Amino acid sequence: MLGCVLLLAVWTSAAQGAGTAAAAPPSLGLTAPVYGQTWAGYDAVAAAAAPGDGIRPYFRKITGAWREPAAQCASVDSSQASVWVGLGGVLTTAAVYGPLQIGTDSDCEHGSAVYFAWYEAYPQPLVRVRLRVAANDALAAVVSVDASGVPVLTLEDQTSGAGFTKVMRDVHLHPLATDSAEWIVEGPAHRRPILTDFGSVSFTDATATQVGPSGSHSGSVDDPAWSYSEPDVLSGSDPGVHQSAVQRSAAPGPLTASGDAFTVSFGAGALGVAQ
Secondary structure: OOOOOOOOOOOOHHHHHHOOOOOOOOOOOEOOOEEEOOEEEEEEEOOOOOOOOOOOOEEEEEEEEEEOOOOEOOOOOOEEOEEEEEEOOOOOOOOOOOOEEEEEEEEEEOOEEEEEEEEEEOOOOOEEEOOOOOOOOEEEEEEEEOOOOOEEEEEEEOOOOOEEEEEOOOOOOOHHHHOEEEEEEEOOOOOOOEEOEOOEEEEEEEEEEEEEOOEEEEEEOOOOOOOEEEEEEEOOOOOOOOOOOOEOOEEEOOOOOOOOOEEEEEOOOOOOOOO
């Protein structure tokens, strides 16, 4: 949301001191957590090109479901927490568009809770969706790209039965724009540097579909077919960690045994992930 793109980093002592990005690991599976400025959740990167192939697989679809977290607005401060799924927000590419995101906000405006749905195809501005969202509503989202490169974004409120679909015919993606998939809780980037106290939010049905020369493959967050996946921690004031522009923090817990579900908690300072 708000055009925040996460650059890949491996958690090393050098990166800890300088807040710089290190090279992506060549091994499969989960890496150490990435400490970033505004993201908490998981991301996955498509597999590397096969030797002699030269064509890198990319993601054509991502799914995710969650219940809208209730915003705790105890003060008159304004704050923001966005829950979303998307494609293309991790690696830097020469593509014009990316990331593609659809999600919801649990915000506080002058002490009152505000909820709304939205989508974004960066660098185009965020667009609010005419879909009523309330705390604890069950939501399901899909971001996909058809064979001609046209994105389709869908958000369904399974509690109310209402839904929204956007076919972005004016956006045509280069495959490299979708070589990552993300399931994220995000804090504000600039204007309101306070993360809403959202308690916790659980992602389920967290899957992605990768397309390459050998065909398509669908799997969970930590599917071994991906190049690798990693948890992202929104670091607020943890000592020794690259300091966030956002007050307060959030972190995901470990993936379930099925690999397609996890919980992001507000204020969490530590993360346990099975390696």
